[in-house]
Amino acid sequence: NAGVTQTPKFQVLKTGQSMTLQCAQDMNHEYMSWYRQDPGMGLRLIHYSVGAGITDQGEVPNGYNVSRSTTEDFPLRLLSAAPSQTSVYFCASSYTLATNEKLFFGSGTQLSVL
Amino acid sequence: GENVEQHPSTLSVQEGDSAVIKCTYSDSASNYFPWYKQELGKRPQLIIDIRSNVGEKKDQRIAVTLNKTAKHFSLHITETQPEDSAVYFCAASKNWGTGNQFYFGTGTSLTVIP
Numbered sequence: 001n002a003g004v005t006q007t008p009k010f011q012v013l014k015t016g017q018s019m020t021l022q023c024a025q026d027m028n029h030e031y032m033s034w035y036r037q038d039p040g041m042g043l044r045l046i047h048y049s050v051g052a053g054i055t056d057q058g059e060v061p062n063g064y065n066v067s068r069s070t071t072e073d074f075p076l077r078l079l080s081a082a083p084s085q086t087s088v089y090f091c092a093s094s095y096t097l098a099t100n101e102k103l104f105f106g107s108g109t110q111l112s113v114l
Numbered sequence: 115g116e117n118v119e120q121h122p123s124t125l126s127v128q129e130g131d132s133a134v135i136k137c138t139y140s141d142s143a144s145n146y147f148p149w150y151k152q153e154l155g156k157r158p159q160l161i162i163d164i165r166s167n168v169g170e171k172k173d174q175r176i177a178v179t180l181n182k183t184a185k186h187f188s189l190h191i192t193e194t195q196p197e198d199s200a201v202y203f204c205a206a207s208k209n210w211g212t213g214n215q216f217y218f219g220t221g222t223s224l225t226v227i228p
Contacts, residue, residue: 043158043204043218058215090157102148103216105157
């Protein structure tokens with residue numbers, strides 16, 4: 001049982017490049033989400049999903065796309081990277097949010113956009 | 115949306131002393147309040163949580179109190195140890211049908227001085 005697995009751990013992009021951050025969980029969790037963590041700003045929700053085929057926007061969705069084709073995977077896509085997207089990204093999942101369940105976080109991806 | 119404020123942003127205590135971190139929230143419908151600990155370079159991990167039908171919860175050296183009327187909740191760590199040094203995040207969330215969001219505070223960097 002690996003929990004929540006994120007790849008890559010580090011990434012450097014040039015402005016305008018695209019990339020996908022991968023997130024997978026093997027706990028059969030319904031709920032998956034992406035956060036970004038910036039100094040002094042805590043964790044801010046980008047997008048989330050309550051099940052396969054269902055996604056919705058969080059607090060800071062601009063510049064990011066997501067899809068949820070399977071229960072296990074929830075990739076985050078940056079279509080045209082900007083320096084403002086330099087951040088640490090965390091994927092998090094929980095069994096269900098119907099009763100506010102504990103979030104399990106991945107190990108994070110440190111992204112730098114030059 | 116919900117607004118969670120967290121204070122202080124940094125806190126230094128002597129080993130063995132107590133530490134208190136306070137959070138306020140704005141949405142009276144929020145009903146779940148977790149606390150996450152993030153050690154340097156690691157992922158956030160849940161340490162304690164409280165639901166709105168409970169005023170206080172304790173787990174060994176850590177406790178959380180909730181005042182729904184004032185819309186604030188606090189984390190108390192007693193007999194602090196060097197391994198308690200980390201960044202602590204509070205969060206608030208509520209149920210609303212198929213969707214849910216966790217709103218995080220900006221974090222408190224706790225240093226326990228041996």
